[in-house]
Amino acid sequence: MDFIGAYAPSHLTFLLEGFWVTLQVAFLSIVLSFAIAIIVGTLRYGQIPVISQLLAVVVELIRNLPLLLIIFFTYFALPEIGIKMDKFNAAILALVIFESAMLSEIVRSGLKSVEKGQIEAARSSGLNYVQTLWHVVLPQALRRMVPPIVSQFISLLKDTSLAVVIALPELMNHAQIINGRNVNFVIPTFLLVAVMYFIVNYALSVVSKRLENRHA
């Protein structure tokens, strides 16, 4: 094992560059996924005939597939039917497909957790269905959704490492490039990479726990 060689300044900056891509991809994905999840979750909560059932099937199918398969699919299979994109977009598309299914379940159970009395009270004070949803149910539900969404973001940050299979230049990919130079770099590099993931994810999990306690 060669810790000194593995932790050369050029390697450290190279890893940080990779981590920056990881963070960017994760952040973009979670924002896009959340926007889609709000729509999907609300439609499912609203129990609109046909649409709700259809979405339920789609969400259930996506949730039960490995993310890795979805990444392969967006990058290697979609071009076959004429949809071509670069690594960055393919990775984000795959993550968004997977995460919006996951997040829509969080949105739906958040909406469901709002007491029935709230809806009845809102409706009896003359608000219509959409107003009730927008002004009464969603604001309360959103606050309860924050801790599970932070947890999901932690999963997402970890899952971006899977994009190494399409050579997206994120943290894991950069670690592998360094490892390719010398076999003695492998363990030191992976340990450092583990610490990098750990610091960010642990900080997020502490935030999530705080929020949970505050709302409990």
Add this chain to the structure above:
Amino acid sequence: MIDMSILFDHWDLFLQGFGNTLKASLLALVGSFVLGTIIAIFRIAPMRPLNWLGTAYVEFIRNIPLLLIVFLFFLGLPAVGVRLEPFVAGTLGLTVYTAAFIAETIRAGIQAVPIGQTEAARSSGLTYIETMRYIILPQAIKVVIPPMGNQFINLVKNSSVLGVIAGLDLMYFGDLISADTFVTFDVYIIVGIFYLILTLPLSLLVGYLERYLAKGR
């Protein structure tokens, strides 16, 4: 639509991959259940150093990617002279990773049993171990079953990382067949269907159990 001839032409490879995915998932499930139970006991045992050890394991492993753990087993160990088969390295990685989540599930189940139960058992003269064995664990197991089902679903999906290290699983053979035939779209759809054969029934069962146990309470 999907060209199914690719499935029939490579039936043996798909089946071998499917079998290995199932094998890796089951082995890792048993392994991580044993390891996870030990860690859960560490976390709640009335001994500070054990608590720290258990907490350190859970927090560290939960916050790093599974792929990194699998790479450490597959690429890291050879650097110190230990060479593992890809399938073994992958399954070990899955076990170490999943154990952290299972430990948390079990701990939450144990702590869901009201403290009065422990107090009553201890005052009637049972030791700590006996209290665990006869009073707490039988009650905790009911709370733990649905989330354990979810962990198994995750395990089946996560086992696809074996494909990255040539672990002879479904994902690996899917890649192999698509690289061989240049048919990617259909092959990945078929691979997806194979995964769903494992995960969908489990997911329905977990949903049913959750509703059933919620009614009982």
